[in-house]
Amino acid sequence: ETGVTQSPTHLIKTRGQQVTLRCSSQSGHNTVSWYQQALGQGPQFIFQYYREEENGRGNFPPRFSGLQFPNYSSELNVNALELDDSALYLCASSRGSLAGGANEQFFGPGTRLTVL
Amino acid sequence: AQSVTQLDSHVSVSEGTPVLLRCNYSSSYSPSLFWYVQHPNKGLQLLLKYTSAATLVKGINGFEAEFKKSETSFHLTKPSAHMSDAAEYFCVVSDQSRDDKIIFGKGTRLHILP
Numbered sequence: 001e002t003g004v005t006q007s008p009t010h011l012i013k014t015r016g017q018q019v020t021l022r023c024s025s026q027s028g029h030n031t032v033s034w035y036q037q038a039l040g041q042g043p044q045f046i047f048q049y050y051r052e053e054e055n056g057r058g059n060f061p062p063r064f065s066g067l068q069f070p071n072y073s074s075e076l077n078v079n080a081l082e083l084d085d086s087a088l089y090l091c092a093s094s095r096g097s098l099a100g101g102a103n104e105q106f107f108g109p110g111t112r113l114t115v116l
Numbered sequence: 117a118q119s120v121t122q123l124d125s126h127v128s129v130s131e132g133t134p135v136l137l138r139c140n141y142s143s144s145y146s147p148s149l150f151w152y153v154q155h156p157n158k159g160l161q162l163l164l165k166y167t168s169a170a171t172l173v174k175g176i177n178g179f180e181a182e183f184k185k186s187e188t189s190f191h192l193t194k195p196s197a198h199m200s201d202a203a204e205y206f207c208v209v210s211d212q213s214r215d216d217k218i219i220f221g222k223g224t225r226l227h228i229l230p
Contacts, residue, residue, distance in 0.1 A: 004159075035220075041222060041223070042206050042220035043160070043206070043220045045217060045218045045219065045220075048217055090160070104162050105162070107152075107160040107161075108159060109158075109159045
């Protein structure tokens with residue numbers, strides 16, 4: 001069973017640029033959630049995708065957007081980067097359903113984004 | 117609104133002594149509650165979860181947590197700390213009926229003294 005993988009591991013961008021982060025979900029998982037973890041803080045929920053549709057969103061502006069593909073891998077896109085976007089971005093996959101239920105999430109190692 | 121408060125940002129215990137990491141939650145629904153651990157430069161790992169079954173939940177590595185609805189608490193305990201337990205611990209509340217589905221606490225850094 002392959003775990004959750006994320007790419008790239010590190011990324012440096014400048015203010016105003018755009019970035020795309022990628023996540024491959026664990027085999028058999030149809031749900032992907034993205035989190036932002038600033039230094040010294042807990043992860044903050046950005047959004048969740050279930051079967052290619054956005055299925056919940058935290059308090060993040062629209063310049064944070066995402067996609068989920070038919071193979072359930074996912075992308076996080078951030079436009080117009082700001083200095084405060086510097087953080088560890090975590091992806092987690094799980095087996096979900098529209099009926100809900102809190103299934104265990106399996107986390108990837110994260111992508112460290114630095115905005116200069 | 118749902119929220120989770122970890123009452124201590126840092127906890128230090130001696131090796132072999134009990135561990136208590138405190139967590140209080142707020143949710144308008146019957147939430148699911150989790151504890152995750154994050155070792156330095158490693159990914160988040162699930163320790164245990166509560167999903168409205170038994171109120172005393174046993175997890176990996178000897179950890180357990182008790183759900184107390186009357187106190188809105190979900191404290192994490194371990195009878196005897198080991199050096200390898202040194203890490204950051206996160207309490208998480210999840211309500212899949214909400215748009216902001218999953219809320220992490222700010223974390224508790226556990227230090228183990230030799």
